[in-house]
Amino acid sequence: MADAETTTETTPPDWPGWTIATAICLRFWSRLPVPSLPGETDSHALPDFRAVPRALPFAALVIALPAAAVTLGAGLAGLGGLVVAVLALTALALTTGAFHEDGLADSADGLFGGHTPERRLEIMKDSRIGSYGALALGLSLLLRASLIAMILDRSGAVAAAAAVLAAAPWSRAEGLFLLATQPAARSTGAAASVGQPTVVTARIALALSLFLATGIALAAQLPVAGLLIGFALAHGATAVLSRLARRLIGGQTGDILGAAQQLAEIVIYLGLALALVWGMR
Structure with a gap:
């Protein structure tokens, strides 16, 4: 994504509607082909994230659907649990x-491989x-699988x-909450260029994530207690x-937000697994 100046306006832009906002989130967070929708002025423009990401939970469910479908199909076909999980994570990565x-990889290299904030940020930008x-x-990968x-x-x-579906909204909303509450570590880059969401936007996303994930858990008879632990x-x-x-490094970057999502996804699965072991509902 091309670097751009950080959005400085304090007044949130006009709300584009849930459908368009979900489409914007899908384009930013996935490789799924999303056509231009009626009412969009430029579907290829840099998104303004001050308000749009409140629709992220809906986009996250769409993003996780292929992996969930693979999990369901491969599981019902009788494949071993680890094989099913690896196929699911492959679908999710694609x-x-x-x-x-x-x-996650860039964050680990930068945070632990440098000795000054400048050097850490430099390492995080390195594609190697x-x-x-x-x-x-x-x-x-090992823990999630x-x-x-x-x-x-x-x-x-x-x-x-x-479980794959339920983890998707909340894990991404955690990254959004970090983006809303922490300053940008650098003045350019993906996290800085899209604008900082309001805390209200992040809380709406978390609330929607909780509602959607709880509904999914109840429908599939997953332990809600485990979901809340996660x-x-x-x-x-x-x-x-x-x-x-x-x-x-002085704040957050796009890499840090990605790391937050990965950590959140891992521990959500962990909470569900612990609840199943403990016999919780």
Whole structure:
């Protein structure tokens, strides 16, 4: 994405409507082909994120649908849990273009590989992956695959597919909350150029995520208690990452937001898996 000046207006732009806002979020967070919709002036323009991302939870469900469908189909076909989980994560990575995974790897390399804020930011912009990034990416994939497989083995394909869907909105809303509450570490780049969402926008996204995920969990008979444990863990992980990024690089970047999504997704699956082990509902 081309660098642009950070939006400085304090008055949020006109709300484009839920359909157009969801389409904007889909274009930004995924590789899915989204046509121009009636009422859009320029579907290729840089999005203004001061208000639009309140529709992110709906876009997140669409983004997760292919992975959930793969999970359901492969699980019902009788494939092993780990194979199903790897196929699901492959579908998810193809849908997003490994958007969040790239952010996690760059964040790990930058935060732990540099000794000054300037050097850390320089490392994060480097497209090459280092030891910290490779380790973070490998652990993320391993943990997510293992936890999805565990949910499938204990509760079946429907529950595992529902877990993939339920984790998608909240994990992305956590990154949005970080974007809304932390300053940009650099004046250019994706996170700075799209504008800072209001805290109200981030809270709307979190509330919608909770509503959608709870509905999915109830429909698939997933333990709602586990979902809430996962959401609490996700918020805690985001808070830790936020403080670390503020101390080491002065704020957030697009890579930090991607890392927040990955951490949140992992612990949401963890909360569900723990609830299943403990027999919670």
